Amino acid sequence: MTFSKFLTALGFTAAALAAPMAAPSAQAAGTLTVGLTIDPGSWDPIDTFLVPWASAATNIYDGLTSRGPDMKLQPGLATSWELLDNNARIRFKLRQNVKFHNGEPFNAAAVKFTFDRLLGDEGKKGPQQSNYNSIDHVEIVDDNTVDFVMKQPDPVLLTKLAGYGAMIVPPKYIQEKGDEYFNTHPVGTGPFKFAEYNPKVNLTLEAFPEHWGGAPKLDKVVYRMIAEANTQIAELQAGRIDIATLIPFGLTPTVQQASNLQLVSITGPTVVALRLNTRDGITKDLNVRKALNMAVDREAIIKAVLLGHAKPIASFQSELSFGYDPNLKPVPFDLAKAKQMLQAAGVQPGAAIKIDFRGNDATFREVAQAAAGYFQALGLKPSVQPYEAPVLLNDIIPNGKTGEAWHNSWGGWTFDYDNTAYLMYHSGEKWNPYGNDPKLNALLEKQRTIYDVKEREKILQEVSRYVADEALEIPLYNQNTILGVNKRVKNFVAPADMRFRFTDVSVD
Known part of the structure; x- marks a missing residue:
């Protein structure tokens, strides 16, 4: 697929891509404006797990x-x-x-x-x-x-x-006002206080000078709900938002080339893998799973599809995760050796392998097609099957109805490998439809009883090595957190989890 077709797949029209940058539009002094992808619908902390909620709240x-x-x-x-x-x-x-x-x-x-x-x-x-x-x-x-x-x-x-x-x-506030009112009129102890909320349009916060951590330098923070990436970028270019949170990989050069903007691309928590079916098809054979790991060139995918905004991974966690083992290295790309392993495993040429993925993820669609190309070079007969995200996540995966491989993207919000590993590999968990490994179960259960940091870290690293030895998945990459930021924004340190805290931020 050509680069222009890749951009079109992300929803950008040729006219939008060719349009010149709009002249900057002045923002109010002391006001920072941020583009969010969606409106969480409630600002009550117990009602959500959405990143856009945390970016504001x-x-x-x-x-x-x-x-x-x-x-x-x-x-x-x-x-x-x-x-x-x-x-x-x-x-x-x-x-x-x-x-x-x-x-x-x-x-x-x-x-x-x-x-x-x-x-x-x-x-x-x-x-x-x-x-x-x-x-x-x-x-x-x-x-x-x-x-x-x-x-x-x-x-x-x-x-x-x-x-x-x-x-x-x-x-007292919640008891007097009620939960429904609190959903749309939140009160906390943070550095900014609620001022106005227009559902699906914007949320406005004002500085809370009496915050225990010190008064914010900004007067206001305005969050605008902008679901379309091309609209966020256009508003960023025009100066009508200061921070864009939706920058597709294919359009990072657009932000990089703008004189008034800065592209922030940092290691984030999100990792992406192809999980493997250990019950059915050719992937129930350990040697086949190991061969598939060797057959995918992660570096090439990162360069071609993600334009370098990612790192290859050896386990299903980022380097920011507690339990990360720096000594565990990604399986090197070796197509010739992978072919030998398949032959030794008795896999016939043209054997089927299906990749299930979230159909609304345009970036992973390209990754899935690239992986299918590598599997075809291995002598297999690959196919890719898109699903609506709710169907894949709530039916196909938990009910064990996947093909040989399926798309898994995970944020790991605690930055602790337990939050990933227990849910992915312990028997009976929603995201583990096929595995029931007593040794793995025991390791995962043991680390949950230990408060000693070093001892627990050793067990989590042992889990990651065990999963790699069993080739339960093809770890692909840790994708960067990417933001577009207007250069008028000062003293902004981008957090990997996009939970912005603007106490010390100012704007020119």
Whole structure:
């Protein structure tokens, strides 16, 4: 496929590609404007797992812990924590003299209310509760101290507390206004407070000068909901948005060549693989799976389709993930050796291999076609099968109805390999329709009981090596987080997970 056809497949017309850049349109002084792909529909932390929610709401809310742009865990509304009672209890010391945007005090009662709500009936309605089910309940020790009483060990909990669902919310406000009102009129303790929300159009935040971390340098942050990539780029070029969050790989040169713009391309959490069917077809043979791993030239795919904005991977995690093993290297491309292994495995020329993928992912469509080309060069008869994303994710994969290979893209929001590995490889999990490996199950279960960081890291690295030895998938690449940023934006450090925090950002 030619480069122009590739761009057309992404939804860009020839006229749009050829159009000259519009003259910059002045933004209001002190206002930063960001393009988001979708409107989450609710700004309640327990209602969503969507990245666009976090790109905005990380400025409205704080958690007990937080992550900086370097993804390292740091104190948030809790200043310290300790394990008690043989790890059955975690005690948090809370930051004092903090208040919510409506003037309510932040205290132990607010923490207890937040987690009672998350773990109760209201939390059941959303997707976040299951991430925190290791917590039995929260006890108030005093106004500035809480204990999390645990049902079971959870070494990832401190990281989860920096996540979406664990953002601390105001008890009195929610009790008076109700959940439905809170969905569209959020209140937190973050550096920016809610000002206005027009569903599917925009969200406006204003600076909260009394934030415990210091007053923001900006007056306002405006989020515009722009679902089309070409529209986001056009608005970025015209100066009507300052940060675009939807930059297709094929159009990164457009941003790079604009004198008023900067392309930010950094290592992110998203990894992409072809998972392999270990129950049916030729891929139930380990040697066939190993041969397929050798037959795909990851570097060539990254260069041709992703224009270099990715890295090859050896396991289904990025280098930012806890549990990443730098000594585990991607399988080198060796088509001749792969052919020999197929022959030794008794695979007949023309044997079928099908790749199932999300049909709305234009980039992976190109990757799937490239992989099919490599499989054809191996002597196989490949086919590619697109599905609507909900069908693939909620029926084909979990019910074990895939072909020999299927598309899997994963963000790993905790930046901890447990969040990926347990869900992908433990028997009975939704994303593991075929595997039931007692040794792998035991390793995955063991690391969940261990709080010692080094010991747990060793087990997770052992999991990644075991998965590689069993060739349960073809790890392809870790794709970059890509943003387009107007050069008038100052002191902006792009976070890999796109959870923007604009406290120290300013605009010319």
